[in-house]
Each structure stands twice: as structure tokens, then as C-alpha cells.
Amino acid sequence: MNKTALYITAASTVSHQPTFGNAGFSAALGPVGADHALISPDYKAYIEAGLLRRMSKILRMSVACSKECIAQAGIGQPDAIVVGTGLGCLQDTEKFLNTSLTVEGLLPPTSFIQSTHNTMAGQISLSIGNHGYNMTHTQNTLSFEHALLDASLLLHEGDRNVLVGAADEHIDILDDITGQLAFETGAALTSGASFFILSSENTAYTMAELADVHVVGGVAGIQEETDAFLGRNGLATKDVDLVLFAGNPVDGALKNVPYLALSGVYATASAFALHYAADLLQADRGVRNVLICNALRESNLGLTLLRTVEA
Amino acid sequence: MGVSITGIGVVSAIGMSVEENLRSLRESKSGIGPLHYLQGTKASRAGEVKASNDDLRRALGVSTEYVSRTSLLGLQAAREAWGDNKRSGVIRTGLISATSVGGMDRSEVFYKDYLSQNKPDYQLLTTHDSGSTTERIARELGITGYINTLSTACSSGANAIMLGARLILQGTLDRVLVGGTDALSGFTIDGFRSLMIYDEQWCRPFDESRAGLNLGEGAGFLLLEGEKSLELTGNVPVCQVSGWANAADAYHQTASSPDGKGATLAIENAIRRAGIGLGDISYVNAHGTGTKNNDHSESVALKNVFGDHIPPFSSTKAFTGHTLAAAGAIEAVFSVLAIQQNLIYPNLNYQTPIAETGLAPVAQLNTAVPVNAVLSNSFGFGGNNSSLVFTRYE
Structure with a gap:
């Protein structure tokens, strides 16, 4: 990437936390509670x-966040x-799958229509x-980073x-499946939607600068990839004020x-992390840059670098 | 400026390779018929790939049973497009696949057992998500780095080609294998039946009597290379992808607008991007699903763009069935072949023009005209309209 500067000029998140319509939410955010x-x-x-x-839930969340961003x-x-x-769209996918396997005769089409990604x-x-x-990009834990990269292009x-x-979106069967497949999620499975306006113009609404985003599928060395990514952006790990990570922390950062403790676990939780970072960069002038290091699935690495915008 | 295509691969109801598909296209031989491999569906006919999962796994050397048919079909076409190319430490290589339902062919096996509490095999679900179908293909080919999946229903395959071209032009990648894959499933067959647009007869695109689509399955892949990659691989381009555009119809979640707004925008912008005139398009490979709604809306869009000078056009869906996310990629391969071989494919089963629009597609194979530029349309649910322009490499 590293061409013209790109800015986040709006952000909106529906989650298991008080994020929606609540600028400055990052200051007081604790982990997702047991009664979430x-x-x-x-x-x-x-x-x-x-x-x-x-x-369905995923559609409501997405449309509301989008309109709020605009x-x-x-x-x-x-x-x-x-x-x-x-x-x-898991809710409608499961609903139509259920209908098609159990109902004889004419099936109602709405859940099929709303099942496509x-x-x-x-x-x-x-x-x-x-x-x-x-x-629409769907690359499991890197789906959001791929969308962000496309937006940058x-x-x-x-x-x-x-x-x-x-x-x-979370549906009940996911808890059963993760249990049966013995996935260790580390935090509760949740739903979430985060939308942003990414702009080539630095406006009065600018929250942060998106400095770079990088994706690696089938990653061999997370540390090497992270160092190289930071290097391309003129940084070393010691220069990073805050790392929001899924997977392992980045050694050497301040x-x-x-972030999964804050958002709960879902495939695109790194979008929650991006909103959290943009919100924090506005509220806390002591933080100048944030690296989001997404290795929620350890074979896939997403790196996103945000910088504060000087007033 | 376009991007070079140096390899193509395809598997569909009319063949397991480029050569077999081309032969069927030349011989007007459709692959649509009764289902043999997918059991228990309500469809009387579909465009099934003529191989079982076991056949495919054996041929491809995939040992695990936990692999979706979607991945197997994708791998078959991707391997053919990749050919003898080698992995490289200096050529940044990516993979973009497109699929609409990913591993649904496996998930529905699980879910049936789950509902009836008949020892469901949860391991089957590890191939459910669309991204995993692409990761499987990447792993088999040894591609790491940029691995991505697009899912925009029936336009997905075209969008993968578009994204690959953009990534090369912006210097993010040097070469990228792009395409789409979808397997038949009870889920999608029931879905299109619930919408009452699944024709139990053989589909009849652009015909007044058309009554819906026949689903199909398959995959298409193309290897795209930028200048740097071409220098290093020494590959000779077979064709160029020169124009692309995607536009939202914003009319209805499934139906296309009667004025063809999104389709018109996609076609116009793709041709503009290609930097050629309307009169330079030799052939239009239409989306032409055979539904009342699509073929009408697409005809209106063609009239909006080309006026009284609509190029020869046809839909190849009556050969392959509608292969959903694979359609744009399979038809991209057909478009490349049209240019390579100077062919205009027949629109099978056409007899009578649609009354409102009066357009007549090409009904017989035409081998007598030079084909230098092909427009390929792919339109999907959610009003997702994409058009690509392929041109002869000079």
C-alpha cells in the first residue's frame, strides 16, 4: 500500500459492548462479562x-452501522x-437448511434469499x-482485512x-460445534458488526490515519512478517504504542x-479492534500509533497499522 | 492498460478440461441431464460434473475425505490453469477464488444427520466456510500470502478476475490465479426451486418461452500476470483482460431492475475501462440464465448500451447450467477460447425472441468471423452486476 494517505472519518459498531453511538467508549471498556x-x-x-x-441479526447490525457511518x-x-x-448469514443459512430438509412441498424463499454472503x-x-x-470478501479470520485492502485499492x-x-453473527449451534471440534476460543463466542468510512480526504471528522494493511495466508513466521511490515512503515516494535492482538502479543511493543477479551470471538473481530483503536487514538493523545495483529487463526495473519492525525 | 492471461483451466458439465469443454461447445453438446452423483434432490435435471468425489480425489491426489466438492472442482481447474508454473520467491503470487456456498455440499450431509440425531460427523463442518475451500486449493498448489475468497452470489467469479487484475495493476501482486468454483447442493437446488425459477425442463435462455434456470456446477480459473512476472516466467499471454466494472443495481434483493440500471452501468464502465469503442466488441457472452427476469433485464441493458447495434450475443448456460459463483470464471475461460479460436457459441434452445425486447441471440456456432474482443456479463443476487472485457493479446 503506502501510497496516498487514507483516513477513517466515521466508525460504528454493534457488539456485546456499549459501542454503538458511544464515542469515547474505549476509555472505560472492560472484558466482555459473563452475562454478556x-x-x-x-x-x-x-x-x-x-x-x-x-x-436477521447480521443484516440489522450491518445496515444500522452503515447508515450511522454515512x-x-x-x-x-x-x-x-x-x-x-x-x-x-448463518441465521438464514441454518433456517433454510432446516426448512429444505424437513418441509415437503413449496418452501418459503426468504431465508434462502438472505442466506448469501x-x-x-x-x-x-x-x-x-x-x-x-x-x-463481499469471505476469507474466515482475514475477511475484514481483505475488505480493508480492497477499500484502500x-x-x-x-x-x-x-x-x-x-x-x-452468532447462532446457538456454533457453541455446540466449537465444543465438539474442541476449538479453544479463549473467550465467549459473540456477534458483531463494525463499519467505517475510509476516505482519501483528511476532514474535520477524521478519527485516525490508516497507515497500512497487510494479509498473509499460510503464514510461516508471524514475528518476521510483523517486523517487516513495521519496517516498511518506518517503525520498529519498540515504536509501537499499543498492539491489539489475537493470538500472541508482539514482543517489544510498549x-x-x-482484543478478543473485549469483543468476544467472531471471525471478523479485528474490525471491532479497528474501531476501538480509532476511538482510542482520538481520546488519548499519548497514543500515536496502534498495530492490530490478527492471528485469531494461527495460519492466517492480518496486520493493520493506525496512526494519530496531527491537528 | 490490461493484464495478461497466461493460463486457463475449466471443469464443468461439458468436460473435465479446457479441451473437453471446447469440443462440447463446438459440437453443441450440452451437459445438462438427470443427476447421477448428487442423490436425493428434487431437481429433474442439472449440469453435473461427470465425476464422483472419489474420482476427483483420486485424480487430484487428495487423500482426506474432509474436503468439499467445491474445493475439488476448484483444484481441478486451478491446476490446469497453473500448468507447469513454478513457485517463486520473487514473484509475489496470490490466489483469489469465488464461491457462493463453499462447502455446503458437506455441511448438508452433517446437518441431515444432526437433525435426525444420527451420529452427525462434526468434522465435515471444517470445510463449510467459503474461505476454507480456497485455502485447501492454495495448500494443494503451495501458494501462500494473498489468499482470498469473494462471495457475491452469481457474479462472484467475475469479481475474482476483476480484483486480481486490480491487484496486479496497483503492484500489490505480480501474478494471481483467479477464478470461481461451486458444487451442486440440495441447498441451492431447493433455494432456486423456492423462488420458482428452477426450470424442470432444459433451460431456454433469451427465448420467449423461458421458464427458469437449471443449476450446474464446476470451476474456472485463469492465471493473470503483470509485466514483472511475464519477464521472469517467460510465459506467452493467450489473451488480455482489459475492462472490468461492478455496479449495484439497488433495486431488489434478488430481482433485477426492469430498466437494467446496474447491468447498464457495469457494461458501460467495463468497456470504457478497456479503452475500446462499442463497435469493437465482437461477441457478448451473456449472463442469460433463462429466468424471465434476468434475460429481460439483461436485454434491456444491452439495448441501453448498444442501441440498435447489439453485437452477436449468446448465453452458454444451456450447455453448463448456471454454475453460480463459478459462472463468471467458466465463461471467462469460454471468452478467452472465443478469441483464441475465433468462435461465437450458439445459444442452445432459442426459438422465439422475447416479445418486449425482440433480441435474437446467435443460434448456430459461428466460426466465420474474427473475434477480437468479448464482453462477459455476470449478475447476482443483491443486485451485484459485473462485466468483464477480454481482448486479443497483441
């Missing part, structure tokens, strides 16, 4: 009632919509009447504002925080 639940905003303020009834950034239409999702991006374009580039190609985000 998704904290839903008043969706009726963002989505027409008839549509809302048919929408309002925050003070833009009319984004030039493009780019979404990442690890597992897609690009339903979020499609519903966002529908709800705001957007005719731009519309893309678009801005380098001349777009000015891209709506980029990620969403994944501070390491495991």
Missing part, C-alpha cells in the same frame, strides 16, 4: 419496520461498499440507493469515500492488549 448479550440499538431509527421484521461522516453517498464476513452489502446498497462498486484508484466494514 448483544447490545442492539433502536433499529427502527435506521430501518423501515416492514424490512426490519424480515432481517451520517457521521457527513457524506451523501459512498463511492463503494465493501464488506467482510467470515461465516456470512453478500446480503449485507446488497441490503446496504438497497437501503441507501447506492449504485457503486459492491463487494479503490481509494488509490480515485474513489473518495468508501464504506467498508465487517459483520458476523503495550499489548488481547
Whole structure:
């Protein structure tokens, strides 16, 4: 990447934490508690009632965050919509799978229609009447980083504002599956959606600069990749004020925080970490840069570097 | 400026390789028929790849049974496109695949047992997520680094090609294997049946009597290389991908708009990106699924863009069935072959023009005209419209 500077000018997250419509949330955020639940905003303020009834959790979260971002950034239409999702629309997928295996005769199509991975991006374009580039990336734990990289390409190609985000939803069977497959998740499985406006323009709304994003599938050496990434951005690990990590901490950085404890576990939780970082960079002037080191799945590495923007 | 294509691979109902697919296209031989390998579905016909999972695993040397048919089909086509190319420490190589339902062919086996409490094998779910189907292909080919999956329903394959070209032009990658793969599943067959757009008869794209689509399965892959990679590999381009565009229709979650807004934008922008004139398009490989809605909307879009001078066009879906995320990639391979071989494929089963639009697709194989530029359309759920332009390498 490393071409023209890119800025985050809006951010919105629905999660199991008080993130939505709550700028400065990073200051007082503790780990996801034992009694956690998704904290839903008043969706009726963002989505027409008839549509809302048919929408699954992941769709509601995504559309509300998107509309909130567009309002925050003070833009009319984004030039493009780019979404990442690890597992897609699980609620509707399971519902249609169940229907198709148990119901004879004519099946109701709504859950099939809403089962495709690009339903979020499609519903966002529908709800705001957007005719731009519309893309959905699904590379399990790196889905969000891939979306962010695509958004960066678009801005380098001349777009000015891209709506980029990620969403994944929890359904009950996931707890059973992770147990049966003996996955050690380390924190509770949760749902979450985070959307951003990524802009080529530094505006009054700018929260942080996106300095770089890098993805490595089938990674051999996480430490080497991280050092090389920081080096390309003129940094060494000792220069990093804060690392938000999933997997292992980055040795040598001033501070390491495991972000899954804050967000809970879902494939695109690194999008939560990005919002947390952008929020923190605005609130705490002592933090100048944040590295998000996503090795939620150890064979996949996502690196995202955020910098403070000088006033 | 375009990006060079140096390798192609395809597997579909009409063949296990580029050569077999080309022969079927030349002979107007469809692969749509009764299902042999996928059991227990309600579809009377589909475009099934003529090989069992065991056949595919054996041929590909994949030992584990925990692999989705989607991965196996993808690997088959990806290997052919990759050919004898070597891994390299200096050529930054990526893989972008596209799939709509990933390992659903395995997940539905699990879920059936899960519902009936008949000892469900949870291990089957490790191939469920779409990303894992791509990672399997990457692992078998030894590709690491940029490995990505796009999932935008029926336009996914085209979008993988578009993203690969953009990554090369921006210098993020030097070469990238791009394509799409989808296996037939009870899930998607029931899905299209629930929408009442699954034709129990042989599909009839662009015909007034069309009554829906037949699903198919398969995969298509293309190897894209930038200047640096070409210098190092010495590969000779077989064709160029010169134009691409994606646009949202923003009309309805599944239906296409009657004015063809998204499709029109995608076609216009792709041709503009290719830097050629409307009159330079020799052939349009249409999305042409055979549904009332798509073929009407696509016809309107073609009229919007080309007016009275619509190039020869046809849909190859009556050969292969609609292969969902693979369609854009399989048809990209067909588009490359059209240019290489100077072929315009017949739109099988066409008899009567659609009353509202009056357009007649090419009904017979045409080998008599030079084909220098092909427009390929792929439109998906969510109003996701993509167009690609392929041009002769000069």
C-alpha cells in the first residue's frame, strides 16, 4: 500500500459492548462479562419496520452501522461498499437448511434469499440507493482485512469515500460445534458488526490515519512478517504504542492488549479492534500509533497499522 | 492498460478440461441431464460434473475425505490453469477464488444427520466456510500470502478476475490465479426451486418461452500476470483482460431492475475501462440464465448500451447450467477460447425472441468471423452486476 494517505472519518459498531453511538467508549471498556448479550440499538431509527421484521441479526447490525457511518461522516453517498464476513448469514443459512430438509412441498424463499454472503452489502446498497462498486470478501479470520485492502485499492484508484466494514453473527449451534471440534476460543463466542468510512480526504471528522494493511495466508513466521511490515512503515516494535492482538502479543511493543477479551470471538473481530483503536487514538493523545495483529487463526495473519492525525 | 492471461483451466458439465469443454461447445453438446452423483434432490435435471468425489480425489491426489466438492472442482481447474508454473520467491503470487456456498455440499450431509440425531460427523463442518475451500486449493498448489475468497452470489467469479487484475495493476501482486468454483447442493437446488425459477425442463435462455434456470456446477480459473512476472516466467499471454466494472443495481434483493440500471452501468464502465469503442466488441457472452427476469433485464441493458447495434450475443448456460459463483470464471475461460479460436457459441434452445425486447441471440456456432474482443456479463443476487472485457493479446 503506502501510497496516498487514507483516513477513517466515521466508525460504528454493534457488539456485546456499549459501542454503538458511544464515542469515547474505549476509555472505560472492560472484558466482555459473563452475562454478556448483544447490545442492539433502536433499529427502527435506521430501518423501515416492514424490512426490519424480515432481517436477521447480521443484516440489522450491518445496515444500522452503515447508515450511522454515512451520517457521521457527513457524506451523501459512498463511492463503494465493501464488506467482510467470515461465516456470512448463518441465521438464514441454518433456517433454510432446516426448512429444505424437513418441509415437503413449496418452501418459503426468504431465508434462502438472505442466506448469501453478500446480503449485507446488497441490503446496504438497497437501503441507501447506492449504485457503486459492491463487494463481499469471505476469507474466515482475514475477511475484514481483505475488505480493508480492497477499500484502500479503490481509494488509490480515485474513489473518495468508501464504506467498508465487517459483520458476523452468532447462532446457538456454533457453541455446540466449537465444543465438539474442541476449538479453544479463549473467550465467549459473540456477534458483531463494525463499519467505517475510509476516505482519501483528511476532514474535520477524521478519527485516525490508516497507515497500512497487510494479509498473509499460510503464514510461516508471524514475528518476521510483523517486523517487516513495521519496517516498511518506518517503525520498529519498540515504536509501537499499543498492539491489539489475537493470538500472541508482539514482543517489544510498549503495550499489548488481547482484543478478543473485549469483543468476544467472531471471525471478523479485528474490525471491532479497528474501531476501538480509532476511538482510542482520538481520546488519548499519548497514543500515536496502534498495530492490530490478527492471528485469531494461527495460519492466517492480518496486520493493520493506525496512526494519530496531527491537528 | 490490461493484464495478461497466461493460463486457463475449466471443469464443468461439458468436460473435465479446457479441451473437453471446447469440443462440447463446438459440437453443441450440452451437459445438462438427470443427476447421477448428487442423490436425493428434487431437481429433474442439472449440469453435473461427470465425476464422483472419489474420482476427483483420486485424480487430484487428495487423500482426506474432509474436503468439499467445491474445493475439488476448484483444484481441478486451478491446476490446469497453473500448468507447469513454478513457485517463486520473487514473484509475489496470490490466489483469489469465488464461491457462493463453499462447502455446503458437506455441511448438508452433517446437518441431515444432526437433525435426525444420527451420529452427525462434526468434522465435515471444517470445510463449510467459503474461505476454507480456497485455502485447501492454495495448500494443494503451495501458494501462500494473498489468499482470498469473494462471495457475491452469481457474479462472484467475475469479481475474482476483476480484483486480481486490480491487484496486479496497483503492484500489490505480480501474478494471481483467479477464478470461481461451486458444487451442486440440495441447498441451492431447493433455494432456486423456492423462488420458482428452477426450470424442470432444459433451460431456454433469451427465448420467449423461458421458464427458469437449471443449476450446474464446476470451476474456472485463469492465471493473470503483470509485466514483472511475464519477464521472469517467460510465459506467452493467450489473451488480455482489459475492462472490468461492478455496479449495484439497488433495486431488489434478488430481482433485477426492469430498466437494467446496474447491468447498464457495469457494461458501460467495463468497456470504457478497456479503452475500446462499442463497435469493437465482437461477441457478448451473456449472463442469460433463462429466468424471465434476468434475460429481460439483461436485454434491456444491452439495448441501453448498444442501441440498435447489439453485437452477436449468446448465453452458454444451456450447455453448463448456471454454475453460480463459478459462472463468471467458466465463461471467462469460454471468452478467452472465443478469441483464441475465433468462435461465437450458439445459444442452445432459442426459438422465439422475447416479445418486449425482440433480441435474437446467435443460434448456430459461428466460426466465420474474427473475434477480437468479448464482453462477459455476470449478475447476482443483491443486485451485484459485473462485466468483464477480454481482448486479443497483441
